[in-house]
Amino acid sequence: MTDQPVVDERSLALRAQDGDIEAFESLVDRSQGRLFRIAYMVVHDRADAEDVVQESLVLAWRRLHLLDDPAAFGGWVARICSRTATDLVRRQARRATDAAEHQDLDLAAEPGEATLGGSAGSGSRDPARTAEVNAQMEALAGILTTVDPELRACWVLREIDGMAYRDTARALDVSEQTVRGRISRARTQIVDRMEEWR
Amino acid sequence: MVHSEQSDRRPGTGSPETEDDVATQRYLDLIRSAHREWGELERSGDASVQLSEQARSTIRESVRADVRHGAQVQMPPTASGPYTMSEYALRGLVRRAVDQVDGALALKARFEHDDSGRGLRERGLPTRVICRISASIECRDLQDLADRVRTSVREAFAEQVELRDPVVDIHIEDLHEQHVR
Numbered sequence: 001m002t003d004q005p006v007v008d009e010r011s012l013a014l015r016a017q018d019g020d021i022e023a024f025e026s027l028v029d030r031s032q033g034r035l036f037r038i039a040y041m042v043v044h045d046r047a048d049a050e051d052v053v054q055e056s057l058v059l060a061w062r063r064l065h066l067l068d069d070p071a072a073f074g075g076w077v078a079r080i081c082s083r084t085a086t087d088l089v090r091r092q093a094r095r096a097t098d099a100a101e102h103q104d105l106d107l108a109a110e111p112g113e114a115t116l117g118g119s120a121g122s123g124s125r126d127p128a129r130t131a132e133v134n135a136q137m138e139a140l141a142g143i144l145t146t147v148d149p150e151l152r153a154c155w156v157l158r159e160i161d162g163m164a165y166r167d168t169a170r171a172l173d174v175s176e177q178t179v180r181g182r183i184s185r186a187r188t189q190i191v192d193r194m195e196e197w198r
Numbered sequence: 199m200v201h202s203e204q205s206d207r208r209p210g211t212g213s214p215e216t217e218d219d220v221a222t223q224r225y226l227d228l229i230r231s232a233h234r235e236w237g238e239l240e241r242s243g244d245a246s247v248q249l250s251e252q253a254r255s256t257i258r259e260s261v262r263a264d265v266r267h268g269a270q271v272q273m274p275p276t277a278s279g280p281y282t283m284s285e286y287a288l289r290g291l292v293r294r295a296v297d298q299v300d301g302a303l304a305l306k307a308r309f310e311h312d313d314s315g316r317g318l319r320e321r322g323l324p325t326r327v328i329c330r331i332s333a334s335i336e337c338r339d340l341q342d343l344a345d346r347v348r349t350s351v352r353e354a355f356a357e358q359v360e361l362r363d364p365v366v367d368i369h370i371e372d373l374h375e376q377h378v379r
Contacts, residue, residue: 003334003376011332014305016281018230019286020260020293028257032249033240058260100339132283137298140232160230191221 005092013070016061024064030059034161041156042085042149044141052088056081078161079171082153089149143193144179146184154179155186220291270323272314274360282320283359292327295354297345301334303374326365327351332372345366 006024007015009030015023016124016168039049039056067076130160150172157163157171158179169176205318239247268285275281289307296304307329314322320326329351348366354362 003300004377004378005332005334007303008374011303011305011374014301014330017290017365018293019268019304021265022371024261025258028254028261032254034248036247036249037236050249052258053249054253054257057257062264062266063260137232137235140228146290160232167318189227194224195221 004180013067013073015063017067017070024061027073029075031077032127033058033107034074035078038078038081038161040083041141041144041160042082042090042153043191044145048088049085052085059084068171071137075163075167075171078157078163082157082171086149086153089152093149100161146193147189151182151186151189154182154198158183211313253339265292267314267323269319271309271311273361274323276360285321290358291354292329293349296329296331296347299343299350301337301343302347303332303334303378305330305332305372324355324361324364326367328367328369330369330371330373332374333370334376336376340370344370361370 007026009027012023012027012030016027035053036049039052040046043049043052051182056077060080063080067073101122144156154168154174155173158165158170161173165176165179169179172179174182236247239283264288265289270271270282271285271288273281273283288309292307293304296302307327309321309328311322311328312325329347330345333340333343351366352364355364
């Protein structure tokens with residue numbers, strides 16, 4: 001048995017800035033779930049969300065030397081991710097591609113890979129419960145697609161990621177007042193959609 | 199509470215306030231439920247709420263292909279002539295030297311050089327290395343730890359690149375816990 005240091009996010013970020021690839025890979029492992037959640041809620045497509053997270057993390061690696069406060073790595077990379085996701089949604093809207101039918105998490109998973117709430121190898125999971133889980137996620141993500149991308153990213157960072165108003169404002173490069181306004185409008189739109197879909 | 203500009207114009211059987219309250223409650227329930235479900239899936243390690251292994255592999259490959267090697271650094275000449283090594287390699291050398299000291303964890307290193315370098319992409323011989331490290335909370339003698347780290351770094355420089363006289367500064371700027379594996 002050997003003593004292994006318990007390495008926190010700040011230390012990992014400092015080591016990664018020093019060029020330690022393994023440290024950055026640990027940061028990837030730690031942050032990918034959070035980033036995937038943000039990306040999926042903004043783009044509502046598993047494949048696109050994966051692309052967004054990949055692009056964000058590779059960009060983070062390239063720009064790591066610009067990160068002044070290594071302890072803020074998590075918020076910094078979440079900011080990159082939300083911007084990347086919002087840019088993608090904007091581009092898609094501009095092209096009016098309405099992307100070949102949004103790819104449900106269930107359908108997007110590769111053979112042998114997981115679907116939301118039904119991971120590969122979790123065959124013992126109750127199918128009824130899985131369906132319920134999917135329904136909750138899909139309902140929310142589906143409602144969000146009808147919300148303006150700027151409001152959506154703001155709302156996701158605050159309500160899904162749990163970011164403070166101030167950090168959300170920094171992430172989106174807007175004022176705190178703007179954040180509060182956007183979240184309020186997003187909430188209103190979401191509540192209205194929920195009523196319409198009932 | 200959700201503030202809706204249209205809340206008091208929405209048709210319904212109950213009062214606008216009551217309908218708003220019900221809608222707000224449904225909204226909050228949905229958020230709470232989504233948080234709870236997603237959190238449970240994450241905690242159980244469910245692959246569906248994480249990046250696929252393929253995506254992680256792509257990130258690893260991209261990162262490794264995009265390593266910033268930094269400037270070349272002059273090293274003491276050998277019998278075969280002068281040579282340089284990258285800052286990236288030099289940092290790796292320092293990190294390994296720090297990490298092998300019990301109770302020390304390398305964080306980041308910075309170098310100062312003499313003026314033998316040629317331009318921005320080639321630095322001179324390292325004259326000083328400033329090592330930022332973290333110490334184990336179980337370490338009772340930080341001065342001793344700093345001395346052991348300094349010795350380890352000096353030995354690594356001497357043995358691996360025959361760099362014998364740089365000043366080695368040790369900055370202990372953090373503490374970390376140890377766990378037994």
